[in-house]
Amino acid sequence: MHHLCALDDVVPGEGLRVTTTSPPVAVFRTEDDDVYVVDDTCTHQDASLADGYLEGCWVECPLHESRFDLRTGAVDQPPAKKPVRTHAAKVVDGQVWAELSTDAPNLPPGVAAGVAGGAPS
Amino acid sequence: MSPRHVVVVGASLAGHATARALRDAGYDGALTVVGDEQHRPYDRPPLSKGFLDGSLSPEDLALEDADDTDLAATWLVGRRAVGLDVGLGAAGVEPTHCVTLDDGTVLVADAVVLATGARARRLPAHLGGDLAGVHVLRTLDDALALRTELVAGSRLVLVGAGFVGAEIAATAHKLGVEVSLVEASTTPLAGPLGEEVGAAVAGLHTAHGVPLYCGVPVARLTGTTQVDGVLLDDGTHLPADVVVAGIGSVPATDWLAGSGVPLTDAGAVATDATGATAVPGVWAVGDCSAWWDVERAAHHRTEHWNDALTRPRAVAASVLGQAPAAVAAAPYFWSDQYGVRLQFAGRRTGGEVLTVESGSLEGGDALVVWWHGATAVAVLGMGQPKLFNRWKRSLGVASVAA
Ligand SMILES: Cc1cc2nc3c(=O)[nH]c(=O)nc-3n(C[C@H](O)[C@H](O)[C@H](O)COP(=O)(O)OP(=O)(O)OC[C@H]3O[C@@H](n4cnc5c(N)ncnc54)[C@H](O)[C@@H]3O)c2cc1C
Numbered sequence: 001m002h003h004l005c006a007l008d009d010v011v012p013g014e015g016l017r018v019t020t021t022s023p024p025v026a027v028f029r030t031e032d033d034d035v036y037v038v039d040d041t042c043t044h045q046d047a048s049l050a051d052g053y054l055e056g057c058w059v060e061c062p063l064h065e066s067r068f069d070l071r072t073g074a075v076d077q078p079p080a081k082k083p084v085r086t087h088a089a090k091v092v093d094g095q096v097w098a099e100l101s102t103d104a105p106n107l108p109p110g111v112a113a114g115v116a117g118g119a120p121s
Numbered sequence: 122m123s124p125r126h127v128v129v130v131g132a133s134l135a136g137h138a139t140a141r142a143l144r145d146a147g148y149d150g151a152l153t154v155v156g157d158e159q160h161r162p163y164d165r166p167p168l169s170k171g172f173l174d175g176s177l178s179p180e181d182l183a184l185e186d187a188d189d190t191d192l193a194a195t196w197l198v199g200r201r202a203v204g205l206d207v208g209l210g211a212a213g214v215e216p217t218h219c220v221t222l223d224d225g226t227v228l229v230a231d232a233v234v235l236a237t238g239a240r241a242r243r244l245p246a247h248l249g250g251d252l253a254g255v256h257v258l259r260t261l262d263d264a265l266a267l268r269t270e271l272v273a274g275s276r277l278v279l280v281g282a283g284f285v286g287a288e289i290a291a292t293a294h295k296l297g298v299e300v301s302l303v304e305a306s307t308t309p310l311a312g313p314l315g316e317e318v319g320a321a322v323a324g325l326h327t328a329h330g331v332p333l334y335c336g337v338p339v340a341r342l343t344g345t346t347q348v349d350g351v352l353l354d355d356g357t358h359l360p361a362d363v364v365v366a367g368i369g370s371v372p373a374t375d376w377l378a379g380s381g382v383p384l385t386d387a388g389a390v391a392t393d394a395t396g397a398t399a400v401p402g403v404w405a406v407g408d409c410s411a412w413w414d415v416e417r418a419a420h421h422r423t424e425h426w427n428d429a430l431t432r433p434r435a436v437a438a439s440v441l442g443q444a445p446a447a448v449a450a451a452p453y454f455w456s457d458q459y460g461v462r463l464q465f466a467g468r469r470t471g472g473e474v475l476t477v478e479s480g481s482l483e484g485g486d487a488l489v490v491w492w493h494g495a496t497a498v499a500v501l502g503m504g505q506p507k508l509f510n511r512w513k514r515s516l517g518v519a520s521v522a523a
Contacts, residue, residue: 014507045167051506053514062506063455063462064427079430081186109181110171 001090001097004037008094015050015059023105025087026050027096028070030057036070037087037098043106044080082106123441124232124402125150128220129194130202131236131373132156134165135407135429137184139234140192142437152194153228155220157201160261161185166426168264169288170457174296175268179261200224205233205380207400216402232440235377235390235398235405236433239370239424244280249342256365258289270363273297278351278361280339282309282323284456286367290331291458300331301359303351307336315469318489318501321482325459328485334359370424372409385411389422395445396436406436416468425454451499451516461485462506466513467499479508488512 002021010016010029017040018025026040026049036057040048047063057070066080073083085105087098127143129136132154140154156162163182171177185191204221220228241257244250256267267289271277277293279286282304290300302309310319326333334353342364343350350360372389383391383399390405392398394413398405406412407429411420431449438446453466473491480486480503488508491499497516502509 048506051510053510060510062464062510064430109178110167110176 002100004096004098006094007035007091007096010035010096013054015052015054017048017050021100023107023111024048025098025100026059027089028054028059030054035089035091035096037089037096038068038070038073039085039087039105039107041107041111042066042080043075043082043084043108045108046111049084123148123150124215124230126228126230127152127232127234127440128218128228128230129154129234129236130220131238131407131409132158132162132196132198133236133238133407133429134162134184134426135238135409135433136234136236137162138430138433139236139406139436140194142433143440144192146434146437146441146443148437148441149193152192153197153230154194155197155200155202155222155228157199157223158260158262159199161196161198163261165259168261169258169285170292172261172264173258173268173271173289173292179265182261197222197226200226201376202237203376205377205382205403207381207403216400218402231402233403234396234433234436234440235374235382235403235409236407236429237373237376238408238429240373242366242369242371244339244342244366244368247341248339249344249348250366252342252344252348252364253346254344254348254361254363255342256363258285258365258367259370267363267365271296271298275299275362276360277301277363277365278303278359279365279367280351281305281367281369282326282333282335283367283369284310284313284454286365287323287326287458288456289365289367290326291329294329294331294459298363301334302326302331303334303337303339303353303359305336305338309333309335313465313469314501315475315491318475318482318487321485321487322458322463322503324483325461325485329459370408372422374409385420385422387411387422389420391420394448395439396432397439404436404440406432414468417470423452423454425452427453451513453513461504462502463504464502464506464509464513465499466509467491467497467516469499473498478512479505 004018015026015028024040028036042061051062053060067077068084073086090097162184201223206219208217215231241259276299279302282302293300308316308319309323337353340352389411396404396406411422414421434446451466456463479488488505489501500512
């Protein structure tokens with residue numbers, strides 16, 4: 001298990017980008033206090049999903065409005081075609097942990113794992 | 122009634138999205154997509170960003186991916202449509218249109234979707250526009266040609282400081298090219314963003330040490346066969362190894378002359394709010410079109426990626442006679458410059474009051490909102506994706522707080 005952040009670091013209804021993993025992950029906390037962890041970088045082009053709009057357990061990418069189901073990572077609305085990798089999350093004593101997936105991440109073209117996420121260069 | 126053969130002219134973002142939207146909406150008749158570039162559909166925005174700096178390859182730009190089918194369409198790439206003959210049909214008889222291609226092929230269709238986009242405006246030859254080393258950037262081939270000349274230490278002058286010009290400047294600067302920009306108007310981006318905000322966004326150049334000359338038109342380019350500089354009206358001469366004209370685009374609609382399909386004064390195909398033209402059986406979408414904008418009460422041409430991607434859903438519904446598909450309420454575009462992601466949504470039609478809701482214009486991290494009374498009508502974020510998207514959702518809704 002990988003420690004990501006304190007639950008209190010994440011505002012309900014929002015996401016938080018965590019860069020202690022490679023590639024960075026996004027921790028989402030729904031209004032119902034469910035916690036989901038997925039790779040932070042949109043699978044379509046370089047944007048941070050933590051900056052996206054969270055609605056229920058879906059997040060909309062802040063750049064091109066692709067939507068992902070946080071439970072499965074599946075694409076719910078294009079232009080993204082590939083699912084975003086999900087990680088099993090757990091909250092213990094107010095701390096968010098995740099079992100980081102060993103699947104290959106679906107990073108967009110031109111984005112390297114170490115630097116993925118959001119800032120255009 | 123569902124058509125039997127749909128011809129889509131233009132095989133890029135809007136054309137590809139139209140083909141996909143038709144299939145998604147259940148159309149199973151014949152479908153032909155014609156495109157005059159040699160390439161399968163590819164994505165244009167990276168041409169001034171990650172493709173120009175070499176971090177993306179041509180394959181990375183593909184709009185189709187390996188598990189995409191060809192949408193059961195006939196793809197005629199490398200072929201240009203040169204004429205449209207519209208048949209108007211009659212009571213109970215569907216219209217039959219003929220699209221003529223440059224090799225003489227005639228495609229007969231009962232629905233035609235125009236998605237020919239736009240072409241880069243060029244500097245005229247008498248001003249030196251055809252000297253070697255003078256570029257435009259619209260296509261993959263343009264980008265490949267420009268990319269080889271952007272070597273560290275070379276001198277690049279950008280003519281025009283619009284969004285595409287600004288992105289090229291930022292990318293070239295990152296590559297170690299000595300960049301300067303010239304802009305004929307006194308404030309860059311005043312059209313889309315207004316004077317105050319346009320100036321602040323253009324300030325990103327100067328903040329990165331890239332000189333910006335505003336308010337002085339280009340007299341001509343200098344050089345005999347190879348460009349060697351840009352001469353301004355006030356006598357300033359800027360030496361250059363490479364010049365890029367970033368002076369806008371013109372709708373690729375010249376081939377429609379005499380077809381009877383109405384164009385706007387600026388040459389875009391005029392349509393209603395679903396992309397239908399005044400000619401039954403002919404639609405237009407993407408950069409070649411000016412859809413009726415209910416809020417502006419005028420035809421308006423957006424040149425935005427998202428509109429070219431999403432409006433085809435409305436076109437497909439209209440072509441198939443289905444219930445209208447919703448289009449995005451607010452036009453939206455983004456631009457990446459010097460590591461700052463700019464995002465704009467909404468409509469500025471004049472008379473708005475603006476507020477800076479977060480960050481500052483000088484700091485290059487502003488969240489700017491334009492208001493009509495208590496209603497936010499447009500929003501710009503400079504590296505503010507989270508806030509920007511919240512505001513974008515609230516556009517057009519009167520706020521009690523304001
Ligand atoms: C360098 C660059 C950067 C951009 N960056 C951004 C950005 O950051 N954000 C944003 O929102 N938008 C951006 N845009 C705009 C965006 O790319 C366009 O809005 C989008 O490409 C429009 O798609 P389209 O399919 O309507 O037109 P186009 O992409 O222009 O495609 C039209 C196609 O039709 C073909 N064609 C034309 N005439 C004919 C004919 N007679 N017969 C057959 N084929 C024909 C053309 O060759 C072309 O392949 C950028 C554009 C450029 C050029």
